[in-house]
Amino acid sequence: MTLLDIAFYFFALVTLVSAGIVVFSRNMIYSAFSLLFTFFGVVGLYVLLSADFLAVTQLLIYVGGILVLLLFGVMLTTRILDVEMKTGALQTVPAALLIALMAGTLCGMFWITDWKAIRGEPHFTTTAASLGELFMTTYALPFEVASIVLLVALLGAAMIARRERAK
Amino acid sequence: MHVGLTHYLILSAILFSLGVFGVVTRRNAVMVLMGVELILNSANINFVAFSRYVTPGIDGQAIAVFVIILAASEAAIALAIVLNIYKQFNTVNVDEISALKE
Numbered sequence: 487m488t489l490l491d492i493a494f495y496f497f498a499l500v501t502l503v504s505a506g507i508v509v510f511s512r513n514m515i516y517s518a519f520s521l522l523f524t525f526f527g528v529v530g531l532y533v534l535l536s537a538d539f540l541a542v543t544q545l546l547i548y549v550g551g552i553l554v555l556l557l558f559g560v561m562l563t564t565r566i567l568d569v570e571m572k573t574g575a576l577q578t579v580p581a582a583l584l585i586a587l588m589a590g591t592l593c594g595m596f597w598i599t600d601w602k603a604i605r606g607e608p609h610f611t612t613t614a615a616s617l618g619e620l621f622m623t624t625y626a627l628p629f630e631v632a633s634i635v636l637l638v639a640l641l642g643a644a645m646i647a648r649r650e651r652a653k
Numbered sequence: 654m655h656v657g658l659t660h661y662l663i664l665s666a667i668l669f670s671l672g673v674f675g676v677v678t679r680r681n682a683v684m685v686l687m688g689v690e691l692i693l694n695s696a697n698i699n700f701v702a703f704s705r706y707v708t709p710g711i712d713g714q715a716i717a718v719f720v721i722i723l724a725a726s727e728a729a730i731a732l733a734i735v736l737n738i739y740k741q742f743n744t745v746n747v748d749e750i751s752a753l754k755e
Binding site: 488490491494495498501502505506508509514517518521524525528531532535536537539540543544547548551552555556558559560562563574575576577578581582585586588589592593596597601602603604605613616617620621624625628632635636639640642643644646647649 | 655656657658659660661662663664666667668669670671672673674675677678679680681682683684686687688690691694697698701702704705706707709711712714715717718719721722723724725726727728729730732733734735736737739745746748
């Protein structure tokens with residue numbers, strides 16, 4: 487058991503426990519803040535998988551952007567004063583059974599498949615430069631399309647959210 | 654036991670299942686969105702793990718960046734729609750909203 491293994495188990499624990507709180511907590515604010523720790527755990531996993539640029543991107547976009555957006559969503563759409571920020575659940579038992587079955591199938595399949603994985607220690611190199619090169623060469627078209635998608639999505643979000651109710 | 658590809662895959666499978674559980678059982682639309690974020694994160698872990706262990710290179714990381722881009726735009730649009738639904742129906746419980754307009 488090396489230090490990297492211990493780090494993996496630590497981040498895996500952080501990710502799964504906080505994801506469990508996100509899903510099972512009745513209080514939406516607890517869920518939203520627990521999602522923060524899930525994202526942090528995933529950042530740690532990215533670092534362990536030697537994806538440094540992706541880890542920083544995850545930190546900036548998920549923690550800095552999406553989580554704040556979700557918190558705004560929670561706070562703007564719950565009547566804070568008269569109802570506690572609770573969220574109900576529907577059909578918990580059949581869903582739990584079905585999803586336990588799905589999780590078991592997935593894990594079993596991942597376990598028995600021979601992935602021809604490479605053994606050996608990770609080599610930690612910076613990936614930002616090579617990722618940038620990849621985006622300008624191999625993935626140039628998807629990159630441009632993604633930028634247009636972002637522009638359209640942000641314009642659309644602003645338009646939808648600000649639209650006055652037509653009387 | 655030495656941590657390998659299988660560990661990451663099983664972690665992401667559990668994360669995915671938790672996300673799906675959140676999507677199908679929560680009544681609040683914002684909680685459904687949180688479940689979707691968990692699902693996208695688990696998919697991203699898979700992409701990066703495969704690009705580390707099976708096909709050495711950074712193609713998997715590039716795809717993961719695209720997934721993050723789409724997740725960001727999805728969250729923005731979805732929350733705008735949720736805010737509009739709240740203005741219109743005064744609730745964001747997905748089981749109570751079955752009409753496109755009042």
